[in-house]
Amino acid sequence: MSDTISSIQRLSTQLLETWCQGLVAHQTHDPGNERTHGGIYSPGDRAYPGRCADALYPLLWMARHTGDQSYVEAARLVYDWEQRNCWSEELGCWYNDANQPDSWKGINVFSVMTKYDAIVHYPDLLGEKTVAVWKERLIRVAEFLYQTLTIDFGNINYPAYGTLVFSCLGELFNEERYTNKAEELATQIQAFFTADGLFYGEGGRTGNADGQYPIDLGYNVEESLPALALYAQRTGNSDLLETVQASLHTHLEFMLPNGGWDNSWGTRSFKWTLWGSRTSDGCHPGYYALAGASPVFAEAVYRNLQCLEACTANNLLHGGPHEVVHGVAPSIHHTFSHAKALVSLLHLATPDLSAPQRVLPRETEYGIKKFDSINTVLFSRGEWRGTVTAYNVGYKTETRGHASGGAMTLLYHMKHDVVSAASMTEYQRWEAHNTLDESAVENFMSLTPRLELRTADARVYRNICDYNATLSALENDDELTISAVSRLTEGDRVQPRDDMPVVFTDYRIRNGEFTMEVSIDRPAPQGTLQFVLPVICSAEDRVALSGTRFSRTNATGTLSIESSYPLEALLPEDARAYNVIPGLQAYPLVIDATGLHEQKLTVSFTG
DSSP: OOHHHHHHHHHHHHHHHHHHHHHHHTBOOOTTOTTTTTOBOBTTTTBOBGGGGGGHHHHHHHHHHHOOTHHHHHHHHHHHHHHHHSEETTTTEEOSBTTOTTSOOTTHHHHHHHHHHHHHHOHHHHOHHHHHHHHHHHHHHHHHHHHHOOTTSSSTHHHHHHHHHHHHHHHHHTOHHHHHHHHHHHHHHGGGBOTTSOBOOTTOSSOOTTSOOOOOHHHIIIIIHHHHHHHHHHHTOHHHHHHHHHHHHHHHTTBOTTSOBOOTTOTTGGGEETTEETTSOOSHHHHHHTTTTOTHHHHHHHHHHHHHHHTEETTEEOSSTTTTTTTOOOOHHHHHHHHHHHHHHHTSOOOOOSSOOOOOGGGSOOEEEEEGGGTEEEEEETTEEEEEEOOOOOSTTOOSOSOOTTEEEEEEETTTEEEEEOOOSSOOOSSTTTSOOGGGSTTBOOOSOEEEEEETTSOEEEGGGOTTOEEEEEEOSSEEEEEEEEEOBSSTTSOOOTTSOEEEEEEEEETTEEEEEEEESSOOOSEEEEEEEEEEOOTTSEEEEETTEEEEEETTEEEEEEESSOOEESSOTTOOEEETTTTEEEEEEEEEOTTTTTSOEEEEEEO
16 A cells, blocks of 8 residues: 555544544533434534534444444434434425524435445445434435435535435435436436536536636535545446546646645635635545546545644634634534545545555646636746635625635644635625634634725725736746736626726746736726735734834744835734635735826745
8 A cells, every 4th residue: 555545544534533532522412402302512603503413423434443332322303303403394404594494405415425325335334224214304305305406506515415325325225216326316416527627517407608617716626526526436427537536636726835725716716715715625536536547636635634624623623724813713514524435535545556656746847828718827936836816706696705806815824834825805605504604703804905095985996806907927047927817896797987097917936036026007097996815824923014014924034025105004013914715814004105107016935
C-alpha cells in the first residue's frame, strides 16, 4: 500500500474517532422530553438540526471500530429522535427542520442513504428486528422519492445524488422501478456538464445569454460528483464514469495547496467554508473511488483531510481555520456530514496507485487558466495563486451574493497561505437553519477587497457588485496581468447609475511581487470613496501599520503590503474582523480614495 493511501486511512480514522466523541458529547439524554432526547445539539445553530440522525452511520462505525456498544445506543437514540421530530406520516418522508413539517423534503435522498449504509454495513450491530423496522420506513421514503425526485427537482445535487440512492434502493428491495429511475436520472444528468468540464444546476437549469451557468464548486465536489462517481462505478456506466472523472479533474483546479477548496465565486458560496460547503458531505469518496485511474485524486483526498484536521477543535469540525480563535461556536452539521463521507471512504476498496502523483494542479506554475462558463480566471505565477471573477449568475433570486465585477476573490501565497479571500458582498442567510447568525459575531464584515462609495443618502455602491464587468488577461515571460473593467453598482442585478465612474482594475505579477492597480475615469458622486482591503490575518499573527506600509508576521514569515496612498486600520492591532464565509479572520485596511480619478492607486504584496 502506498504512503498516500496509508496516510489517508490513518487520518480518516483519527478524525472519525475525534468527531464521534464530539457527537456523543453533544447528544441530549432527557427521556422525559421527546423534542430533545436523543437529538444532537448544535452549539453554533443553538438548535437540533433535523439531519443530525445522519450521525448514526459514523456512530455505528465507531462502535465496530472500538467495540464500545454505547455508540450503538447513541445511533439508535438519534434515529428515534428523528422519527419523533422530523417524520411526516402523511407523506411518508422526513423533513429538514425539527417539528416544522412544512420545511424542505429534498434531504430524504441523504437520509435514505445514511440508513441504507447502516443496514448494509452494520446489520449485526443493529439486529434483525431493528433492520426490519428501518427497512419498513425506507420503503415508504423510497416511494416518496420515486414520485417526487425528477431531474428538475431542487438544485442539481438532489437528482445527481438520486442516481446513487435509487440504484442502492433497487438492489436492497429488488425493485426494478428504482433501478430504472437511477438509469433515467443518470442519462439526463449527462446534459449538465459544461464545455470546460464544470457541472451546473445549482440555482437553475440553464445558462444565460453570456454563456455562464449556475455552478457551485462546494456542492459539486462534496455531493453531486461523488454520488455520480460511485453510481457509475457500481453500475459499470462507462460513459458517465468518463464524464465524471474528467469533471473531477476540472474541479480539482480549484483546490488550494493547503487542501482547501476555492469556492469564492460559486452560486452557493454563502455556505462556503475553506474545506468545502457547510452542510454537504465531503469530496473524499468520489475522488478516492477513482484514484486508481487518476492518482492525483488520492493526493487531493489527503490534502483535504489535512484541512479538516486543521479546522477541528474540541472534538468538532469548525467552519474554518479561524472560527475557534474568534470564539464562534461551530455548527454540528459540519461534523456529522463529513463524518459520513469519511466512513464511506473507509468502506471503499483500496485503489492501486502504481504511479502516485503528489502535486496538485494549482501548485504548478501555469500562468492563466480561464473558465468561460463562470467567467473566472485562475492565475499562477511564482509563489502567487489567485482567482479573479466576473461571474454573473446569482443564486435563484439572490442579490448582493457572491462577488463579481472583476473582484479578486482569492489570493494565496505558496509560503504565506491565504492572503485574501472573498465573502458575500453583503451577508445574507439564504438558509437560516444552515447558516450562522452574524449578529452574534464580533466585528463581522465582508472580506472581499473592493472599491466602495457611500453616498450622503446612505446608499452603497461597489465595483464587486457589477454583473456586467469584463475580464482580459495577458502574460509573457516578464509579467502576468489580469484586467477588469466595471462600474460602481448598488446591487448585482442593478444597472449602474449613469453618473457612476468606470473602474479599471489591473492585477499584476512581476519579479515576485503581486500588485493591484485601481483607477476611475471620472470623479465619483459626492460621498465617501474608499478602497477596502481586508488582509487575512489570525488573531495570533502580529501586524504592523505605518503610513503606506503594512506587515503580517507569523510562523510562515512576514508578508508585506505597500500602498501608493496612506493605509488606515479599521480595528486596533489586537482585534480582527471575521466572516463565516469562509471561516477566516482578517485585519481590515481602508484607503481614502477621494482623488482616485487623478492618480492611480497601487497596492503591492511581497513575501
